[in-house]
Every structure is written in structure tokens, then in C-alpha cells.
Amino acid sequence: MSEPVQDGGTLDPNRRDFIYIAAGAGAAGAAAMTLIPLIGQMNPAADTLALASIEYDLSKVVEGQQVVVKWRGKPLFVRYRTPKEIKEAQDADWKALRDPQPDSERVKPGHEKYLIVVGVCTHLGCVPNFGGGEYGGWLCPCHGSVYDTSGRIRQGPAPKNLLVPDYAFLTDSKIKVG
């Protein structure tokens, strides 16, 4: 192939190089742009994203019991703790735990008897079983993570405490989650 020649008759190899690079960069850019919808379609759709908040009447829960409510596709544990369970949760040496947090940060002041957590094990997402494990909280059936009566991780592979969702007391016996 002969070298490109400008009108004036002088050699200009840079012109062809520029076309190659510009065409290559354009094609690479276009390919990258194509990936945006192809990858983006897998993210949650608008209907999935539409946030749902729920209200729940706590008077349905009796002492020592746990009710499981579905919230955003996940189980939400609503637990009415016994005085013994509350005492154990408060007396634990929380500073030595894997994910240190006092019980007071995990419940609403004045409502210590109610513990509300997302019922998804922080290890790999299973639903822990109520009352299992030696701390009387929960035991995850999948890989043996043990949570205490404050939903804090005590044993096993899970790295974090059970998540406390954003919620507020509307009345003394009614909460709004989310």
C-alpha cells in the first residue's frame, strides 16, 4: 500500500494512523456502550425497587414468641422477649463480641421487650431457627451460626449481627417498618 500523499505532494503517515485509532476507539466505545443495557437489565426492575413499608400490630405477639412477617421478600423476625432473655442480652460482655454492639442499640428505648430484626443469616442468607443454639437466640441450619437473644452473632461463620431494619413505633403496640 502506498503512503497517503497530501495535496501539496508531501508524505503524511499520521493521517492514516489517526483514522485507525479513531475508528478503533469509536468501535471500542460503541461496544462498551452496548454493554450498559445488556448488563443493566439484570439489576432490580422498577417494580422490584418500589419500596414497600409495612405496619404491624405487636399485640398479636405473646411473650416468648416470635412472629415472622414478610418484608421486601425477606422474613422479618418480631420477637417478644422474656425478662430472662432481655437480661441475658443486656448482661452479655458485648465489647468482646465479633460485631460489638450493646443491646440498647438494637431495640427502641422503652420497648426493650420487642426485638425486630431481618431474619436473614449474615453468612449466606438462610433463615435462622428460633430458639436454637446455646445462647437461646437463633441457630442457622445451613452453616451453624449462633445468635443470642439480641440477634448478635456469637458462634459460627457469620460475620455480622442480624440486621435491625429502620422502624418506628406509631403507638405502643404498632410499628412501621421501612
Added chain:
Amino acid sequence: MSEHASTYQPKSGFEKWLDSRLPIARLAYDSFVDYPTPKNLNYWWTFGGILSLCLGIQIITGVIMAMHYTANSALAFDSVERIMRDVNYGWLLRYVHANGASMFFFAVYIHMFRGLYYGSYKAPREVLWLLGCIIYFLMIATAFMGYVLPWGQMSYYGAVVITNLIGAIPVVGPSILTWLQGGFAVDNPTLTRFFSLHYLLPFVIAGVVVLHVWALHVVGQNNPTGVEIKSKEDTVPFTPYATVKDGLGIVLFLILFSVFVFFAPEALGHTDNYIPANPLVTPSHIVPEWYMLPFYAILRAITFDIGPIPAKLIGVVMMFTAIVAIFLLPWLDTSKVKSMRYRPVMRWFFFLFVVACLGLGWCGAQEPAQIVFKFGADKLGEPTGINVTTVAQVLAAYYFAFFFIIMPWIGLKEDPLPVPASISEAVLAAHAKKA
């Protein structure tokens, strides 16, 4: 062998016409009729053909079941039950497909251990081995997504646990997890994308199988001596010798397959998967399918943090490293001798490795805190001793040591036995010994 010259002779006018336009009959003849195979191949070499058959069975039964299956979280479970109860021969097709996955893995594990024992991964077969590893990885992905489709309790929590592995990646993990699940939990968007990919991946596997066979035909088959083919004396033609041998292997394999399909179709499954998926209740004991248990045991064996790295992340990394190690094998083995027949020290480590893999599989199916070796009892009368997690930790340590310490080190230290000069010589010597 790459040097193998074509001996195909088109006979009829049509064959000549086609051969000069698309020499497909020539390719088939040279690859599966006249192809020279080492004459000492044993029955461990029949699993390549068996695996091709397995892929064919899975694709045919799978495509048919897709005609009756509905990929929707509200309808999937019932559509599978309809296949079992109402669709003509649906029960048969589904049991063949479900047990076919297990048989596929059974055959692939034998195929892989055979390659490991006879050094089939060593030069010049590294690319052949890597392609095989890719096929195995794709098989795991396909089988996992297929297991989710019936949308039973095991399906659902299998999907939850495996997708949550991604969440262990620091910083970007949770975003990728949401992207993968298509929501904030495993739900309908997860099911529909798994169905799409479960349908696609077998054809990707078929494509890689073509590359695998191509690579095999470039470098030629390994054989029990590990000595390369040196002359025509060392070989026999693929047909009838290898075809008949593969045929017998396939018949025996199909008998075992039929025993499962017709007499114990649920022996390898979990009854909990006949309970529709419930996001609010996890079954009391969840386990993956048997063919993933060793990796699952490695994942669970990591119960300790290392400095700032949480146990969860280490477990996930170790599980993936266990698979990556298989890919690296050609460069981890330092021995010049291929076949472990002539490696008196290494072969014992190999047998121990097989035991460790089976042991890890057993550990993966047990409760982590269950006591394996009892030493007395505690105050409440509960037995104490070594539990499943500890046993899995020891076996996992051996698994990694085998690849990253024993393989490189023994290869340098070991005195191998004398290797025969050629395949032919080894065969004649064996005959003389018998006589």
C-alpha cells in the same frame, strides 16, 4: 496425532462431490474410524465417550422438559409436578434428566481422577486439560441453575446460599449480589434468568467439548504408561478397537444409570425439594447435591477469622481456590514422569487424595457440630471429641497441600521406576509376564 495423514477414500460419486466441497465425511473418518489410539488403553479411558453420551442425554431430555416447564416463581413447582404426573412419560424424562446430572458428574470425576493418575495434564496436553477444567466449571454452573428450577425448598435455599457467596466480596459484593439476583432476595427474576442460562450453557459446553476433542486429536491420547506414541506398532485404529471398548463401557454405564432411574430415582435427591419454596422458613438441614459436597465442606470448614479478613470471605476464597487448583495442575506437578504407575511415592499421595475428596464429601453432608470420633462425654452426657468441622479442616488442609506442596515437592524428590521405552514394549513385557 497431528501428523496422522488422512486415509479417507471417497467411494461413490456423491462422496467425491461432497469431499471437494465440505470434507465432513473425511473429518469423521479420520477422527473416529482410522484415528490411531494407543493399544494399551484400559477401561478408565472409556469415560470420554460416556461423557459425550451424558451431554447428549441431558440436552435431549432438557429441551423436551422445557416444552412443559414454566419459569415463574408462582407456577414453576406445579409445572414440574405436572411433568411428573400428567405429561406422557414426563416422569421418565425428568428422572432421566435429574439422575443424568448425577451420572454425568460420576463419570466426569472418574475421567478427572484418571487424568490425574496417568498424568494426562502434562505437556503437551495442558490446553486439553484446561479445556476440560472449563467444561467441569460450566457443568457445575449448569447443574446448580438446573437444580433451582423446580422451585422447591432445596432449590430456593441452594440459590440463596450460592448467590450469597458473591456477597462475601469486599466493597462491591452486595451490589453484584443484587445484580445477580435481580432484587433484594432470590425471587422470580432470579428464577427466570437461571432458566435462560440453564438452557444456554449446555450448548456452550458442547462447543467447548468440540475444542476439547480437537485439542485431544492434535496431541494424541495419553495412555497408562504415559509414554508417547513412537511408531505404528504402538497403536490400533479407533474403529473397531476403541469404538467397541467404549461401547461396552457405555452399556455397563447405562445399566447403572437405569438402576437409579427405575429403582431408586430419588436416592440422590432430597425430599425437602418436594416442598414448594418458602422464603420464610429454611429447611432444618440443607445440603447441596452430592457432587458439590467436597467444595461445600471446604466452605464450611473455615470458621475462623484471619486478622481483619472475616471467616466468610476466607471460606469463599478457599472454595474457589479448590477449583482453581485443578486448573493449575499442569504447572504444579514438577515430575518428568507422567504415569503414577512409575511414581512409587506419589501414587500413595494420589490414593490418599481420593480418600480426602470422598471424606470431604462425607463431611459436607453432615451437621457441622456432629461428633465423628468420640472421646468421653461432658457433664450433660453429650459425647465430646472431634467434630465434623475439625475433620473437614484436616481433609481440606490435605486437599490444598496435595496441589501446592506435595505435587511440586515430590516431583523433585522422588526416584521414579524405570519407564518402558515404548507402549509396544510395555505391552509385550506384560504378556511375557502373564505367560
